[in-house]
Amino acid sequence: MKSILILLICAALINSCKRIEPSNNALLAEKVKIWHVVKLENKYNPSWVSGLDTEKLFSQTFNNVLSNKVNAYIPNGRFGDTINSMEKIEVERINRYMDWTDSTIKYEDLKEISFYETWVLDKNKFRFMKEVHGWIPIRTWFRNGDLLKRQVFYLYPDQKKKGDIVASNIIYEHALENMYPNIMVGFDKNMLTSYLVENINSGKINAYDPIYIVDQSKRKLTIQQIEEIIGEPFTPSILAKYFYSIIFLEDWYFDENTLSISKDVKAIALVRFKTDRFLSEQDFKKKILFFLFFN
């Protein structure tokens, strides 16, 4: 009995001393959990979002939710990884939130989607993966000259299925700065920039000219050209200092039965935004630094 006990203690000690494998995620040590809003309208660059079939996405979603085939939840309060504490939303409330007073169902007001996702940038395969856990259609409308927005319901699909393509080559910008720290949990900007600078310098990763966003031409950049675009040496600290947002180029897939959305990240672009005081007007502008394409 005593020897068994000693063996168990030894086993526990060995287990606790087991080396923790370093994360393969270039964004941080563990998981990155993100809440972010994607605007489905872009008045300056309409082609960025024109590949999204909003009619298909919303009509099938609302059909399933209103007919109680899929559970949707009240979009208030703390929601995240668990749906146990969430309350199912009633049809009447959805109609009220959408201001559907008659039988006419319109989806024009749904101009944004809020996503709750996990992000991984795989260092070995150089792939940016997003897992969409939940999403919320957002109604946007004007009243007395004020712009109002309302989250309609929260969808947290139990099963994840890829489904059919619902958006091809959708482009949007995601700002890394946010007044709410719990929007981006675990994102390590310094880790990401260090990884990128190291691998671009060593030639393992290719950076491409931001002109891609204009003509879709892929032109590899040399380190000298990157530095010309940045206007400063290409170092992790300088990149991290002004790295303000990421532009994503993605395909979205939608499964009409589970209402799950999957995103296939095809490319990202890093955007610089100098917010220092005493900068010239030219510097106080956003600049797309380079594109990175994933396998």
Add this chain to the structure above:
Amino acid sequence: MDKKNIDIILKVGIEKGSDVPSFLNWNKEKSWNILSQKRKKRILLISIKYAAIFLIGISIFSIFYFVTYDSHQRSFQNDHIHLSEYEKRLKLLEIEEKLSGNYFQNIICENCDGIIYKTVESELQINPFIF
């Protein structure tokens, strides 16, 4: 040589199992000249008819292709491909200027039953934990 003679030659050739080269050796120009004006006209009309059908078909296909084929892809590849390098760089500057930002905005949770945000700027930052 009239139409009747040509037909007889063809018929005999087919019956004898005449090989292809003998048909190819035909003096086409001579045969064409021999054909009556009426037949020439008919052949021309048929040729024009088929050419017209072909052209109409191509046109319909092109319209269908350009209207329906991945309009987004086209719009993204867009009209900028033919621009000069200078014009492309100007376009890039324009895009960069119009990138949305999340700075300088006020958000008010006007009615937390369903969370209504009232924004001064057109941007929304959602705090899912607002209360």
